[in-house]
Amino acid sequence: MDLGDKLSILASSAKYDASCASSGSGRSGAFGANLPAGVCHSWTGDGRCVSLLKVLYSNACRFDCAYCVNRVSADTPRTAFTVDDLVDLTCQFYRRNYVEGLFLSSGIFTDPDMVMEKLIAVAKRLRTEAGFGGYIHLKVIPGAGEKLIREAGLWADRLSANIELPTDKSLQTLAPQKSGKVIFGAMDDVSRCGAENEEDRRKIRSTPVFAPAGQSTQLIVGASEEDDRTIIGLSGALYRKYSMRRVYYSAFIPVGVDGRGGIPDPRLPAIPGPPLVREHRLYQADWLMRFYHFSAAEILEETPYLDRHVDPKTAWALRHIDRFPIDLQWADYEELLRVPGIGATSARRILEIRRLRSLSFDGLRRLGVVLKRARYFITLGGAFIDKPEDPKRIRRMLSDQDGAGLQLPLFDF
Numbered sequence: 001m002d003l004g005d006k007l008s009i010l011a012s013s014a015k016y017d018a019s020c021a022s023s024g025s026g027r028s029g030a031f032g033a034n035l036p037a038g039v040c041h042s043w044t045g046d047g048r049c050v051s052l053l054k055v056l057y058s059n060a061c062r063f064d065c066a067y068c069v070n071r072v073s074a075d076t077p078r079t080a081f082t083v084d085d086l087v088d089l090t091c092q093f094y095r096r097n098y099v100e101g102l103f104l105s106s107g108i109f110t111d112p113d114m115v116m117e118k119l120i121a122v123a124k125r126l127r128t129e130a131g132f133g134g135y136i137h138l139k140v141i142p143g144a145g146e147k148l149i150r151e152a153g154l155w156a157d158r159l160s161a162n163i164e165l166p167t168d169k170s171l172q173t174l175a176p177q178k179s180g181k182v183i184f185g186a187m188d189d190v191s192r193c194g195a196e197n198e199e200d201r202r203k204i205r206s207t208p209v210f211a212p213a214g215q216s217t218q219l220i221v222g223a224s225e226e227d228d229r230t231i232i233g234l235s236g237a238l239y240r241k242y243s244m245r246r247v248y249y250s251a252f253i254p255v256g257v258d259g260r261g262g263i264p265d266p267r268l269p270a271i272p273g274p275p276l277v278r279e280h281r282l283y284q285a286d287w288l289m290r291f292y293h294f295s296a297a298e299i300l301e302e303t304p305y306l307d308r309h310v311d312p313k314t315a316w317a318l319r320h321i322d323r324f325p326i327d328l329q330w331a332d333y334e335e336l337l338r339v340p341g342i343g344a345t346s347a348r349r350i351l352e353i354r355r356l357r358s359l360s361f362d363g364l365r366r367l368g369v370v371l372k373r374a375r376y377f378i379t380l381g382g383a384f385i386d387k388p389e390d391p392k393r394i395r396r397m398l399s400d401q402d403g404a405g406l407q408l409p410l411f412d413f
């Protein structure tokens with residue numbers, strides 16, 4: 001098989017991994033669209049668009065995860081790159097400015113250590129022999145030894161081990177060869193190696209940095225029965241316990257939808273399409289935990305699922321309408337963060353400007369406050385834009401039909 005054919009198969013096999021911020025295929029509304037020949041676009045935390053060569057080393061896999069196009073029981077052409085193939089391909093794409101980095105994963109075609117060694121060999125050759133200075137994201141193969149994970153982090157910018165399903169019960173049903181304990185063990189290894197590396201670097205500044213972009217993981221949404229509360233609770237624990245930089249949520253794409261081929265697996269739900277609104281609300285809830293100091297328990301206090309029609313911050317404010325209005329002239333940073341329509345940046349700007357002069361409603365727009373949302377929850381020196389109303393009416397005013405037209409959060413990668 002020539003390199004072009006391999007690239008086409010192994011890029012297509014990699015496209016359902018969202019943990020480089022390109023969720024699913026090129027469906028509209030996805031967070032990044034896969035371009036032909038393995039080039040996928042991702043967004044950095046500051047909104048910059050970057051392109052990555054996103055491929056598998058091999059799509060042969062011994063495991064039979066029901067949701068995966070590469071599972072052993074799938075009737076799909078199998079192939080693998082060699083280390084030379086991938087080093088050459090990455091360097092060629094990089095030199096021609098097609099990509100700024102490499103996202104490399106693999107099916108588990110043999111013992112986890114041996115698969116991990118192949119991924120490490122690609123990254124190491126790129127760094128040491130090819131002088132590659134671009135971004136490298138390597139998948140950690142659960143079950144690979146800590147020594148290999150330690151080495152992977154020396155060549156890669158980011159490492160990720162996908163948890164995929166939120167509970168052991170779902171893993172047993174849909175991915176019976178996987179074990180939550182082994183996957184958490186891999187995350188723990190990455191987190192511990194990172195912490196030890198920081199310690200070493202405090203003593204000796206020249207110590208090479210271990211995975212400077214940290215670790216991430218992916219959760220599939222809608223392939224198993226867990227509710228949003230379980231998913232967000234797990235994400236909160238992952239951020240706390242393993243210093244996770246990002247949890248990516250990937251709406252389950254059923255067979256026959258969005259160009260996804262294969263035979264439907266009876267273990268999977270027969271849903272008409274990927275639950276994209278749910279995926280989006282989970283990203284918003286995740287955003288609240290990472291940047292707005294919400295706990296998982298606060299986000300889902302009463303119901304097991306996030307509100308489809310209003311974003312989770314507005315939903316929280318409406319449940320706690322007695323805490324509003326908040327006067328922007330006097331509120332502290334934490335109070336400002338709780339106001340729908342006020343982000344972390346606009347909250348900081350409000351505090352800065354307030355020290356110099358008094359705020360005005362017109363000025364708030366220039367500070368980035370979305371008055372369309374904030375107006376029901378704020379006062380300025382005691383004055384309202386809109387007197388607080390019945391929460392049901394505010395909810396109607398602020399609801400977006402099934403998430404249509406939502407502003408997607410920015411990604412780092």
Ligand code: SF4
Pocket residue numbers: 061062063064065068069070071072106107108175
């Ligand atoms: S381990 Fe499971 S999810 Fe990963 S490639 Fe194999 S079948 Fe797919």
